[in-house]
Amino acid sequence: MADFLKFLSSIRWQDYVDIIINSYILFRVYVLFHGTNAFRVLVGITSLWLLQELAASIGLILTSWAVRGITTAAAIIIIVVFRNEIRSALQVRNVKAFIWGFPIREQPTPVDVVVQTVYQMAKKRIGALLVFPAKEDLGELIHGGIPWHGTVSPEMLLSIFWPNNPVHDGAIIILGTRIVEVGVLLPLSQRQDLPSYYGTRHRAALGLAERSDALIIAVSEERGRVTAARGNSITPFSEPEKLAQVIKQHLNISDGMPAAAQKRERLRLSMAAVLSLLVMTGIWFGFTRGQDTITALNAPIEYVNRPVAFEILDTSTDEARVQLYGSSALIKSLRPGQVLVRVDLSKAVEGRNVFPITQDNVILPPGVFLNKVQPSSIDVQLDVPVAKELAVQVDWVGKLPDNLNLRRISVEPETVNVTGGSQILQHVSTLYTAPVRLDTLEKSGSITTALVLSPPSLKLVSNSQEKVVVKYDLEERAGKERR
Amino acid sequence: MPLFGEECMYKTRKKSLLLITAALAMLVSTPMSHVRAQVGAQTPSPQPVETGDLSQRPKLTQATMCERVDNLAPVRPGMVFSVSNGQVCCYTSFDPVPQATLVYHRWFHRDELSTQTRLRVYPPKWATYSVIQLRDTDKGPWRVEITDQNGRVLNVLRFSIVD
Numbered sequence: 158m159a160d161f162l163k164f165l166s167s168i169r170w171q172d173y174v175d176i177i178i179n180s181y182i183l184f185r186v187y188v189l190f191h192g193t194n195a196f197r198v199l200v201g202i203t204s205l206w207l208l209q210e211l212a213a214s215i216g217l218i219l220t221s222w223a224v225r226g227i228t229t230a231a232a233i234i235i236i237v238v239f240r241n242e243i244r245s246a247l248q249v250r251n252v253k254a255f256i257w258g259f260p261i262r263e264q265p266t267p268v269d270v271v272v273q274t275v276y277q278m279a280k281k282r283i284g285a286l287l288v289f290p291a292k293e294d295l296g297e298l299i300h301g302g303i304p305w306h307g308t309v310s311p312e313m314l315l316s317i318f319w320p321n322n323p324v325h326d327g328a329i330i331i332l333g334t335r336i337v338e339v340g341v342l343l344p345l346s347q348r349q350d351l352p353s354y355y356g357t358r359h360r361a362a363l364g365l366a367e368r369s370d371a372l373i374i375a376v377s378e379e380r381g382r383v384t385a386a387r388g389n390s391i392t393p394f395s396e397p398e399k400l401a402q403v404i405k406q407h408l409n410i411s412d413g414m415p416a417a418a419q420k421r422e423r424l425r426l427s428m429a430a431v432l433s434l435l436v437m438t439g440i441w442f443g444f445t446r447g448q449d450t451i452t453a454l455n456a457p458i459e460y461v462n463r464p465v466a467f468e469i470l471d472t473s474t475d476e477a478r479v480q481l482y483g484s485s486a487l488i489k490s491l492r493p494g495q496v497l498v499r500v501d502l503s504k505a506v507e508g509r510n511v512f513p514i515t516q517d518n519v520i521l522p523p524g525v526f527l528n529k530v531q532p533s534s535i536d537v538q539l540d541v542p543v544a545k546e547l548a549v550q551v552d553w554v555g556k557l558p559d560n561l562n563l564r565r566i567s568v569e570p571e572t573v574n575v576t577g578g579s580q581i582l583q584h585v586s587t588l589y590t591a592p593v594r595l596d597t598l599e600k601s602g603s604i605t606t607a608l609v610l611s612p613p614s615l616k617l618v619s620n621s622q623e624k625v626v627v628k629y630d631l632e633e634r635a636g637k638e639r640r
Numbered sequence: 641m642p643l644f645g646e647e648c649m650y651k652t653r654k655k656s657l658l659l660i661t662a663a664l665a666m667l668v669s670t671p672m673s674h675v676r677a678q679v680g681a682q683t684p685s686p687q688p689v690e691t692g693d694l695s696q697r698p699k700l701t702q703a704t705m706c707e708r709v710d711n712l713a714p715v716r717p718g719m720v721f722s723v724s725n726g727q728v729c730c731y732t733s734f735d736p737v738p739q740a741t742l743v744y745h746r747w748f749h750r751d752e753l754s755t756q757t758r759l760r761v762y763p764p765k766w767a768t769y770s771v772i773q774l775r776d777t778d779k780g781p782w783r784v785e786i787t788d789q790n791g792r793v794l795n796v797l798r799f800s801i802v803d
Contacts (some may be wrong), residue, residue: 550781553800555721563719566798587751587798589781595720595802629719 171523172441179418180430180437184255187429195239202231225278235569257390265410267309267331272401274311275376275383278318284378286328286358288341289407291370298368301327302338311336318376328361328373345366354380355391362386372407374400385500443486444524450485453478456496458535462503466541468614469502470578473536479519480528487524495522500535510537540578544618548572549608551627555594563595565630570622573608577615585615590625698734698741698761703786703795706730706731709769720800721803723774730784735765742789749782774801 190196203464209224236243271287278285288295303324309331317323317339324340331337346363355363361375366386373386380386384393385403455476460469477498481488497520500512502569512518513534519527550567557563573588590606607624610617648669706714707721714731721728730745740763746756747770755769773779784797 548798550783550798551800552781553802554779556722556803557720562716564717566719569783585751587748587781588781589750634716 175435175523176434176437176441178436183437184430184433186428187433190243191429193236194265195243198231198235198239202235205231209518232279249356254387266331266404266408267636268401268404268408268410270309270311271331271374271404272397273312274314275374275400276397277311278315279376279381279383282378282381283315283318283320283376284325285314285376286343286362286376287314287374288343288487289372289374289404290330290332290469291372291407293371295330295369295371298344298365299328299330299341302330302341305329305336307336311616314336328365330514343373347393347471357554359384359386359391363389363391366391372404374404386477387606417557433572444484450488451480451482452488452491453480454491454496456498457492458500460496460500460502462501464505466538467502467505467539468542469537470540470580470614471536471538475534477514477519477535480530481521481525482528483525487522489526496520496525498530502537502539505537505539507539507541509573510539511535513535537543537582542576543582544574544576544584545582547576547586550587550589550626551606552589552592552609554592555596557595557598560634561598561616561631562634562638563598563629564632568627569626569628573621574618575610575615575621576618577612581614583610584611588615590627593627598629600632601628601630649765655668661792692767697788697792698737698743698766700732700786701735701793702731702733702767703797704731705729705784705797705799709771712767714769716798718803722803723776723779723793723801724803725774725786727771727773728799728801729769729771730786731767731769732759732786732795733765733767734761735767738763739763743768743794744789746785746786746787747782748767748777748785750780754782779803 186199187196190199205228206222209221209228212221212224231601234334266289275285288299313336313415314329315561316322317329317336327340328343329336329531330337330341343361344364345357345360346367348360348363351360351363356377356379358375358377362375362384363386365371366373367389369599371387374381375384375386375391377384382393384391386392387403387407393405444582456479457476458472461471463469479496479498481491481496498514498518499520500514500518504508511534514532515532516527516530521527521577549571551566553563568590575582575587575588588608589611591609593604593606604627605624606627608622610616643712675769704717705719705721707716707718707725708727709715709729709731714729717731730747732743732745741761743759743761744756745759747754755772759768759770761768770784771798781798781800785798786794786797793795
């Protein structure tokens with residue numbers, strides 16, 4: 158018991174937050190995707206991943222390799238094949254619904270009202286087309302709709318499909334208790350085997366049914382018949398009760414016992430929430446609590462808060478050797494850039510500064526701990542940037558032909574202005590050109606050559622030329638002077 | 641790396657006796673360290689300090705790099721010298737020299753002080769030179785700063801040692 162309490166006390170509050178956040182994310186994925194084909198495939202992929210880990214752990218090389226390949230391919234396939242379902246699940250009306258919305262809280266469609274009105278319209282020979290979307294997004298299949306957002310009621314339905322209404326020829330989209338769009342144009346079915354008495358309204362109902370998981374109710378204007386299209390089938394319904402049953406089944410509304418159904422739904426969600434918490438706790442423990450792995454790596458040193466007046470002239474080292482420990486999963490997942498040594502230069506002075514490297518200087522990802530770091534201190538040489546005028550000198554190389562003597566040289570410009578650290582520039586008085594070969598010189602002339610900034614930290618001031626013109630005078634050596 | 645430097649002096653015939661007498665007097669009165677310096681030992685750098693009467697300073701009339709000095713005159717002056725020559729000289733002459741004083745030839749290879757030679761000059765005019773022996777590692781750009789004893793730069797000669 159004491160050990161358990163000690164273990165609990167070792168968990169930081171950040172760890173609790175970590176587990177809760179990720180559990181909730183997992184739970185939301187379940188809520189948003191539950192019932193879709195994508196969710197089932199997702200479960201399958203997770204199972205494959207677990208199988209691959211298991212195969213790898215017991216040394217099944219080929220199985221592990223094959224399952225990994227399948228998992229990777231399946232992950233891509235799920236995104237491509239189920240893109241509509243994924244979009245439909247993520248495409249919600251507001252952020253609150255995305256983060257907090259539950260299916261159980263949505264008001265069910267008043268099926269009885271809809272069925273009753275549908276048969277009333279059939280009796281009056283009023284044509285109608287009603288769409289009940291399921292999980293899939295219909296955005297790419299339908300067009301021409303007018304946003305409505307009216308509550309479902311017999312009067313509302315009758316008025317929309319009243320023959321003189323401008324939108325009476327289109328379909329309506331019913332979501333929950335709302336008619337969200339009216340005057341919607343549906344894709345037509347291309348099937349040739351439909352009975353001749355099926356008109357455009359029926360072809361439209363079947364066209365959308367073939368391309369999506371929606372249920373479409375069509376009311377014939379001429380014959381006064383009610384038909385329902387879903388998938389590849391279109392079925393006439395003469396009895397309102399049977400139509401109501403089909404709609405309720407489609408909308409997942411349980412008949413007769415709404416309270417019991419809600420209770421069952423709550424239980425299912427609670428179970429999912431608890432399972433999410435357990436899964437995430439297990440994953441978290443697997444990732445973070447084991448401290449069985451030690452590794453060493455070179456971490457770059459980052460200098461921060463450098464006083465504006467100073468430049469870093471030199472440092473004793475550019476990286477530190479850090480020895481880390483933690484769970485093997487976290488140690489294996491370490492990436493370059495996640496570990497670095499940060500040195501605060503805010504209190505540095507001009508000249509040599511020695512900074513001790515302690516645990517506070519080493520930036521680590523959560524769950525990874527420092528064992529030791531080398532070197533234990535870093536020398537940082539700071540300098541004040543200044544400008545200086547430097548003479549330009551030609552860097553001649555090669556061999557001048559024996560019969561020639563380079564008598565005079567002039568360089569234009571003779572000097573250039575550079576900026577750099579004062580301590581560096583203290584020892585620099587000349588800027589040399591790029592090497593200029595003597596072998597090719599035959600007579601007096603001029604050449605243009607570039608300047609070499611050495612040390613590289615030097616910079617030419619903005620108005621200084623990067624190239625110089627070298628004029629040179631060659632003279633013939635007397636015969637006896639030749640080497 | 642230069643191996644050693646040396647000084648050479650000449651005097652006019654008319655005043656040769658006078659100068660020899662003066663030189664002997666200077667040697668007698670000069671500490672031994674200065675005598676060593678005249679044969680090219682590395683000496684402390686002169687610090688640039690603006691002191692003394694301007695009229696008492698020697699006036700540099702000629703400064704040139706050359707392959708050698710023959711008969712007290714520079715031979716084959718130029719801007720580039722082959723390392724195969726084995727040596728290179730920095731020749732300087734002063735006129736007038738109001739009073740005996742020191743000048744320095746400070747040899748820099750790529751901005752790094754390689755050696756400096758302390759040279760003594762005497763009235764009324766004086767020519768002197770320093771020389772370095774060349775090795776393969778001496779290739780590259782060089783400069784010689786000619787300074788007076790107060791560190792004031794009288795002239796800078798730039799040249800290159802090449803193949």
